[in-house]
Amino acid sequence: MDIRLVNLTKIFADKNSEVRAVDNLNIDIPSGKLIGLLGPSGCGKSTTLYMIAGLHEPSSGQIFFGDEDVTALPPERRGIGLVFQNYALYPHMTVRQNIMFPLQNMKLEKDVIAARTIKYARLVGIEELLDRKPKQLSGGQQQRVAIARALVKEPKVLLLDEPLSNLDARLRLQTREEIRRIQRETGITTIFVTHDQEEAMSISDEIVVMKFGLEQQTDAPQKVYDNPKNLFVAKFLGTPPINVFSGYVHDGGLFIGEDRIGDTNLSDQEVTIGIRPEGFEVSEEGIMNIHVKQIERIGRDMSVIAVNPFSEKDTFRFIIESDVELQENTDVKVLIKPRKCFVFHKVTEERLQ
Numbered sequence: 474m475d476i477r478l479v480n481l482t483k484i485f486a487d488k489n490s491e492v493r494a495v496d497n498l499n500i501d502i503p504s505g506k507l508i509g510l511l512g513p514s515g516c517g518k519s520t521t522l523y524m525i526a527g528l529h530e531p532s533s534g535q536i537f538f539g540d541e542d543v544t545a546l547p548p549e550r551r552g553i554g555l556v557f558q559n560y561a562l563y564p565h566m567t568v569r570q571n572i573m574f575p576l577q578n579m580k581l582e583k584d585v586i587a588a589r590t591i592k593y594a595r596l597v598g599i600e601e602l603l604d605r606k607p608k609q610l611s612g613g614q615q616q617r618v619a620i621a622r623a624l625v626k627e628p629k630v631l632l633l634d635e636p637l638s639n640l641d642a643r644l645r646l647q648t649r650e651e652i653r654r655i656q657r658e659t660g661i662t663t664i665f666v667t668h669d670q671e672e673a674m675s676i677s678d679e680i681v682v683m684k685f686g687l688e689q690q691t692d693a694p695q696k697v698y699d700n701p702k703n704l705f706v707a708k709f710l711g712t713p714p715i716n717v718f719s720g721y722v723h724d725g726g727l728f729i730g731e732d733r734i735g736d737t738n739l740s741d742q743e744v745t746i747g748i749r750p751e752g753f754e755v756s757e758e759g760i761m762n763i764h765v766k767q768i769e770r771i772g773r774d775m776s777v778i779a780v781n782p783f784s785e786k787d788t789f790r791f792i793i794e795s796d797v798e799l800q801e802n803t804d805v806k807v808l809i810k811p812r813k814c815f816v817f818h819k820v821t822e823e824r825l826q
């Protein structure tokens with residue numbers, strides 16, 4: 474089931490204030506894909522999800538499931554499964570009863586209900602826990618029960634709102650792989666809300682990056698990383714984050730301080746330059762002068778903290794292979810890889826090159 478959001482807007486208003494939580498969102502979500510809805514806290518991710526679910530009424534705009542306009546349909550008639558950050562299981566019921574619960578108003582045969590419950594418990598890997606109560610489960614197990622409960626009605630769409638936030642780091646990793654596997658096995662169109670860029674990048678077919686209720690960019694994660702539309706998107710994706718410098722264009726050259734770090738067709742102006750941490754190469758022919766302050770070795774890679782002598786207040790961090798000869802407290806020259814270097818308008822922060 475593909476989903477289409479058309480000019481979708483939600484304004485929360487009271488006497489004193491007005492919040493445009495979601496501002497004129499236009500997104501096509503292809504059938505069978507996992508879409509990551511990504512952005513900082515408060516950017517409108519949950520509000521978007523709740524409008525798709527039918528829990529919030531849009532201020533304007535439309536929501537289509539396939540060809541059907543579902544904007545006015547109540548949640549129970551939309552064919553969606555929802556999973557929230559806090560598992561929200563019924564504490565007095567067993568795992569089995571929790572998973573079965575959504576089926577009980579559906580007038581299904583008892584053995585059909587039992588079979589489906591087992592099918593989805595097996596799918597999420599909690600078959601042997603069916604007779605336990607939620608409090609006898611770990612956070613990761615509870616979240617799997619919540620996912621099974623969302624899937625048991627065999628919805629057309631699965632909506633997940635920060636489903637891993639309450640898990641510790643190891644479980645978060647494991648559970649996100651599980652979610653990806655379950656999504657692939659069922660082929661269910663899934664929207665996964667998170668503020669964690671690494672999480673969204675690692676499991677999504679496409680990500681939608683949002684800021685202040687506005688869609689910034691939508692594409693495959695690697696494409697957004699390699700081709701950010703603006704400085705916000707460039708800064709939001711990547712660990713370590715992109716390095717940002719004040720620079721300028723002069724006579725076809727791109728400058729940071731006195732160093733001509735690359736070529737450009739842009740007209741003379743002040744710009745903001747972003748360089749990914751993997752965009753630096755130590756070389757005799759280097760054009761950017763840097764001072765190496767500190768080196769951290771992490772496996773095959775070396776993380777280097779450096780300063781540019783022309784903008785001395787800012788340290789920046791780059792990643793190179795650990796066999797490169799480099800000493801702390803020395804000056805070196807580096808080349809900048811053009812494909813890892815982005816130029817942004819000083820004021821609008823839109824990408825220029």
Ligand code: ADP
Binds near residue numbers: 512514518519
């Ligand atoms: P996110 O999920 O990305 O953190 P939300 O969608 O929850 O963001 O919120 C987006 C904006 O809308 C925020 O500024 C938030 O304070 C506001 N907001 C969310 N829900 C309500 C509500 N029920 N009433 C008023 N404002 C709300």
Ligand code: MG
Binds near residue numbers: 518519
């Ligand atoms: Mg939220």
